[in-house]
Amino acid sequence: MQIMKETAFENEGMAMRITGGTFSAEFSPELNNFSSIRNLVTDDEYLKFKPQVPLISIYVLIGDEKAELLPDQPNILFSSEGMTIHYTSFGGRPIEAVIRFKADGDLLHISATIENRDAFSEIVEILMPHISGIYLGESHKDDIIIYPHHAGERTVNPVSGYGKNKKDFWRASSVAYKDHFRREINYCGLASMSWMYYYDAQNGLYIGSHDSRFPVTGVIAETSGNDQKPWMGFGFRKYHRIRFGERYDTGEYVLGITDKDWHYGAKIYRSYIEPYLEFDNNPAFLKDEYALNQCYNLKRAGKIENCFKDIPRLYDEGRSWGVRHMFIASWNRTGFDSFYPEYYPDMELGSAMEFRRGLEYVRENGGFTTLYINARIFDTASDFHKTVGEAMAIRNEKGEMIHETYGPAHFTVNCPSDRLWRDYLLDTAEFALMAYDCDGIYLDQLASAEPYPCYNKAHSHENIGEFNNGYVYILRELKSRLKKHRPDAYIMTENCGDIYGSFTWGNLTWNGADYDEYYNVFKYTFPEYVQVNMVNPRGWEKDEQAQKYWFYKDMQRAVLLGSVLWMGITTRLTPDKGEYHTYARQALNFRRQIHHFIRDARFFDDAFIREIHPECAATCWELDNGSCFVLAGNHSLADNASLTIELPYQIKNATAYDIGWNKIDTEHRGKRLNIRLTTRLAFILMEP
Numbered sequence: 001m002q003i004m005k006e007t008a009f010e011n012e013g014m015a016m017r018i019t020g021g022t023f024s025a026e027f028s029p030e031l032n033n034f035s036s037i038r039n040l041v042t043d044d045e046y047l048k049f050k051p052q053v054p055l056i057s058i059y060v061l062i063g064d065e066k067a068e069l070l071p072d073q074p075n076i077l078f079s080s081e082g083m084t085i086h087y088t089s090f091g092g093r094p095i096e097a098v099i100r101f102k103a104d105g106d107l108l109h110i111s112a113t114i115e116n117r118d119a120f121s122e123i124v125e126i127l128m129p130h131i132s133g134i135y136l137g138e139s140h141k142d143d144i145i146i147y148p149h150h151a152g153e154r155t156v157n158p159v160s161g162y163g164k165n166k167k168d169f170w171r172a173s174s175v176a177y178k179d180h181f182r183r184e185i186n187y188c189g190l191a192s193m194s195w196m197y198y199y200d201a202q203n204g205l206y207i208g209s210h211d212s213r214f215p216v217t218g219v220i221a222e223t224s225g226n227d228q229k230p231w232m233g234f235g236f237r238k239y240h241r242i243r244f245g246e247r248y249d250t251g252e253y254v255l256g257i258t259d260k261d262w263h264y265g266a267k268i269y270r271s272y273i274e275p276y277l278e279f280d281n282n283p284a285f286l287k288d289e290y291a292l293n294q295c296y297n298l299k300r301a302g303k304i305e306n307c308f309k310d311i312p313r314l315y316d317e318g319r320s321w322g323v324r325h326m327f328i329a330s331w332n333r334t335g336f337d338s339f340y341p342e343y344y345p346d347m348e349l350g351s352a353m354e355f356r357r358g359l360e361y362v363r364e365n366g367g368f369t370t371l372y373i374n375a376r377i378f379d380t381a382s383d384f385h386k387t388v389g390e391a392m393a394i395r396n397e398k399g400e401m402i403h404e405t406y407g408p409a410h411f412t413v414n415c416p417s418d419r420l421w422r423d424y425l426l427d428t429a430e431f432a433l434m435a436y437d438c439d440g441i442y443l444d445q446l447a448s449a450e451p452y453p454c455y456n457k458a459h460s461h462e463n464i465g466e467f468n469n470g471y472v473y474i475l476r477e478l479k480s481r482l483k484k485h486r487p488d489a490y491i492m493t494e495n496c497g498d499i500y501g502s503f504t505w506g507n508l509t510w511n512g513a514d515y516d517e518y519y520n521v522f523k524y525t526f527p528e529y530v531q532v533n534m535v536n537p538r539g540w541e542k543d544e545q546a547q548k549y550w551f552y553k554d555m556q557r558a559v560l561l562g563s564v565l566w567m568g569i570t571t572r573l574t575p576d577k578g579e580y581h582t583y584a585r586q587a588l589n590f591r592r593q594i595h596h597f598i599r600d601a602r603f604f605d606d607a608f609i610r611e612i613h614p615e616c617a618a619t620c621w622e623l624d625n626g627s628c629f630v631l632a633g634n635h636s637l638a639d640n641a642s643l644t645i646e647l648p649y650q651i652k653n654a655t656a657y658d659i660g661w662n663k664i665d666t667e668h669r670g671k672r673l674n675i676r677l678t679t680r681l682a683f684i685l686m687e688p
Contacts, residue, residue, distance in 0.1 A: 132233030152521025163225020311358025417470030
């Protein structure tokens with residue numbers, strides 16, 4: 001590692017350089033940020049434009065008003081350990097920050113200690129490291145971002161893609177901010193991981209927050225949205241209250257400057273977080289599951305569709321498909337998405353014992369059941385909202401509750417790091433398993449919707465950013481409680497969260513947007529975690545052709561990722577649904593045929609794919625005996641579609657099957673194999 005002084009941007013004075021194995025980074029005291037990040041392998045200067053923000057900014061509460069404070073001029077110190085920047089004030093207020101930089105190969109480690117010496121304010125947010133002015137190579141148009149929204153997104157040319165008020169992603173949309181556009185989602189939940197990757201064909205940039213305390217952390221990607229002055233920016237916002245006289249260590253952030261694609265970023269993140277996670281600790285029987293019968297069709301929007309006495313029939317319909325897992329929602333008082341958290345069997349559907357007898361029928365006939373509980377919200381229409389819900393609610397810095405709306409119902413968000421909601425949720429879930437004799441509990445929204453800081457001083461948590469740790473406690477404790485009653489009990493959640501997956505079997509990754517979803521990211525980073533993918537026709541698609549297109553594409557994605565198929569056998573895929581019914585059964589049979597290969601294979605994403613038709617997709621897997629297989633799909637039955645595979649060894653034998661499990665021809669020579677894709681799903685097994 002070398003440290004030296006060098007002039008950076010013209011007229012910006014002296015910049016301090018820190019050099020690693022693959023990069024040099026120059027820090028300008030005048031800019032209070034990097035003025036250069038250069039890839040020494042490719043000789044690409046990542047900062048094409050001067051950053052408009054400081055590397056660090058502090059947000060403080062003065063009364064109940066929040067204000068952003070920018071750093072004043074720093075002092076810079078050097079040692080054999082790296083570079084240190086020392087700020088003694090922010091916005092003229094006596095707040096001290098010491099930022100440390102250390103180069104290690106292709107990684108730049110950044111951390112800070114913040115001390116609040118201002119008696120008139122409380123620090124509540126720290127935004128760092130905030131870098132901007134970036135694009136890679138000669139053009140921004142071929143740059144790609146990997147962003148951890150749910151199971152992952154992959155966007156080509158995010159300057160354009162993020163450079164508008166995007167509504168495709170609902171809570172995770174890009175919005176106008178000052179003179180640019182910003183996406184900011186909180187970890188852990190809406191953001192499943194705390195890293196991003198920005199790359200082109202020659203260059204890569206990893207940006208990660210490596211803090212094993214797992215606080216609520218905003219994951220920020222922003223852009224000018226301007227093709228004439230294109231730039232991207234990245235940062236993290238950490239929520240922690242620092243009172244007068246207190247000191248706080250931010251934990252570590254990491255920048256990686258490489259010539260590799262996003263898979264390398266996944267490995268960097270995985271190496272940081274793996275020691276804090278547990279893997280493969282779910283009941284053995286779940287390894288054999290590849291589909292579930294999703295039943296939200298008891299009571300919805302005040303309408304009764306089926307009663308508890310119908311549970312045996314609904315189960316038998318799923319069993320006729322070979323699916324023995326029955327997932328039941330809409331069983332609670334007033335039905336789906338209403339009157340949460342009053343999780344009692346709805347009287348209009350039958351008695352509590354009738355409900356239990358239905359679940360007993362499932363078990364007696366070779367099946368098992370999961371019951372739905374929402375783990376996050378409280379219906380404001382509930383008789384108990386005023387007396388209980390308000391006490392459970394998260395409060396913002398102004399003391400206001402956070403409100404959300406789903407369909408016609410309105411809710412406030414409960415605080416999982418406060419004992420009142422935490423213990424109520426645990427008791428409710430444990431009671432459901434004991435009383436109704438289910439096998440597993442599904443906690444809706446837990447790893448899906450936005451985590452928030454909580455400023456409610458009456459709550460039991462010590463600080464504002466403990467939302468995630470509250471849920472980790474709930475999952476760990478619930479798993480222990482459930483197993484006391486049923487050793488093979490399990491937990492499922494909605495969507496993905498890396499720190500939550502240690503305690504769950506099944507992360508329901510739902511298909512929402514038509515754009516950029518890329519579940520391969522979470523699958524590649526955490527192949528041990530089971531994804532459950534929705535494969536029903538998209539009911540919100542009013543155009544019939546669009547609905548068909550997405551139905552076949554969603555099914556292809558789920559099968560190629562080895563996911564559990566989330567199937568509305570008794571609702572969306574019934575015999576009267578025509579080709580949806582026919583194809584769903586066909587794809588399910590294919591998924592059944594390949595499952596014994598998938599269950600113990602290692603996921604390699606697209607590692608062996610050399611050429612593939614743009615309308616097609618494929619994933620690569622390796623078995624313990626050294627054999628490899630590829631799952632491929634041509635969901636739209638594009639003409640003249642083909643696939644070329646290249647393995648790291650000579651191919652001795654190759655066998656391929658279409659969606660009907662009929663053999664199809666392959667050509668292989670040496671390490672390469674070619675196949676025409678005339679089927680919507682294909683399996684290719686190759687032996688060394």
